Amino acid sequence: AALDVLADGHRSWPRLREALEPAVTRSEAEGLLALADGADGRGEDGRYRTPADAYAAISCADGPPPPTEAELRPALAELAARAPLTSGHDPVGTLLDPDCRPWPFRSPEPPQPVRAPGSAPVLVIGSTGDPVTPYVWAQRLAAGLEHGVLLTRDGDGHTGYDKSGCVRDAVTDYLVDGRLPAAGTHCPSD
Structure with missing residues (x-):
């Protein structure tokens, strides 16, 4: 969720600060949960918008194979050392966006660079x-x-x-x- 807030640039940092302050000082996470709901496309009725599903489907089907647990260990150790507050809850989720390890479908084609000779402007x-x-x-x-x-x-x-x-x-x-x-x-x- 924080990544999506930061994706909006400096204009969104006050919202993140307002959500972090009560979470850090009083263990009140409502603001962070609201940011996460917004980032995840969760409405007030508890339903999710479909772009989140599409994001996982497209990213996992078209992307490279996800790393193995052995490949993740060094990155998790570095993350814990450099960012202990952000990596304490779900460090794997921090590194895998989305987490494609359980995704059952893979493209048989490896990712290809874009080549479009003769393209229009x-x-x-x-x-x-x-x-x-x-x-x-x-x-x-x-x-x-x-x-x-x-x-x-x-x-x-x-x-x-x-x-x-x-x-x-x-x-x-x-x-x-x-x-x-x-x-x-x-x-x-x-």
């Missing part, structure tokens, strides 16, 4: 401080497209459209007029 947007979708993924995607142009949003948080007027303008130009920004364009965050 494609705008790819990446944020330098995105904790969910690393910037290097956007770089690789744009590089695999013959006519891909990477637009970089400088700043923290997941996605860029809602965090930068410059990105919104570039997306509008692309979708309405088919104009791509110049290669190497960087946009500041609002």
Whole structure:
């Protein structure tokens, strides 16, 4: 849940601080539970939205095989040493997002890099401080497209459209007029 709060960038840090303070000082976790419910797509009626299911299905079916317990041990030891407060409850869950070990279906195809010779002009947007979708993924995607142009949003948080007027303008130009920004364009965050 904390990752999803942080994915919204610095704007969400006050919500996380407000949830952590009573949890740490008074052992009251209601705020953290509310953040977790929001991150997990759990509504007030106790039902979950389907994107959480889709996320697991897509990530587990298309991703690399999950690590074995022996492969996890060194990472768990490092996590416990470097982040004892965040790793005490479910350290495996901290490292495996989602935990695909029990997922019964695997793609027979190994992950492949994107290769699209002859592609139409494609705008790819990446944020330098995105904790969910690393910037290097956007770089690789744009590089695999013959006519891909990477637009970089400088700043923290997941996605860029809602965090930068410059990105919104570039997306509008692309979708309405088919104009791509110049290669190497960087946009500041609002």
